[in-house]
Amino acid sequence: MEIEYKRATGAKRFLICAIHADTEPGTAAFATALAAADPTNRGLYIFHGPRVTSTEFSERIFDRVVKSYDVVVSIHVMLSTSVPIYVGGRNTRLVSALRDIFHRGQQTPRRIAGRHPENIVNHGRYGGLQLELSPPVAYTQSPYHTLAIHCVNKVLAHPSYTPDA
Numbered sequence: 001m002e003i004e005y006k007r008a009t010g011a012k013r014f015l016i017c018a019i020h021a022d023t024e025p026g027t028a029a030f031a032t033a034l035a036a037a038d039p040t041n042r043g044l045y046i047f048h049g050p051r052v053t054s055t056e057f058s059e060r061i062f063d064r065v066v067k068s069y070d071v072v073v074s075i076h077v078m079l080s081t082s083v084p085i086y087v088g089g090r091n092t093r094l095v096s097a098l099r100d101i102f103h104r105g106q107q108t109p110r111r112i113a114g115r116h117p118e119n120i121v122n123h124g125r126y127g128g129l130q131l132e133l134s135p136p137v138a139y140t141q142s143p144y145h146t147l148a149i150h151c152v153n154k155v156l157a158h159p160s161y162t163p164d165a
C-alpha cells in the first residue's frame with residue numbers, strides 16, 4: 001500500500017483524489033493534472049493498494065485531512081464509452097455544471113452516481129464531485145484526456161462555482 005498526499009498550500013477548496021489508482025488506470029494521472037493546475041487551492045490524494053468501494057474506504061491520512069477541504073473530487077474509470085464522463089456527487093452546483101458539458105440529457109447511472117452519504121466523495125464540507133471517466137478519457141495519450149482536464153479545470157476555477165452544500 002502506498003499513499004501520495006500533497007496538501008493545498010492556501011485555501012483548501014478541493015481535495016482531488018484517486019482511491020483506485022492501481023485498479024483504474026489513468027485516474028492518478030487525471031487527478032494529478034487537476035491538482036497541479038491550482039496547487040494553492042487543490043490538494044491531491046492518491047491511494048495505491050487493494051480496491052475498496054468508495055462507501056467502505058477508510059484510510060488514516062485521508063480520514064484526517066478530508067474534512068478540512070470544501071469539496072472532494074473523486075476520479076474513477078468506468079467501462080462504458082457511451083458518454084465521455086459521467087458526473088455525480090452531492091455538490092449540486094458543480095455536478096450540474098459538468099453534467100451540462102459531458103452528458104447533456106443523460107442521467108448518471110445510479111451505481112456510479114456518488115450520491116450515498118458514506119461515499120468518500122461526499123466527506124468534504126460542501127459535498128463532492130465524482131467523475132467517472134470513460135476509457136478514452138482516462139488514457140493519458142488521448143486528446144479526450146487533455147480536453148476533459150481543461151473543461152473540469154475551467155469549472156473548478158470559475159468563481160460562480162464556489163463550493164455550496
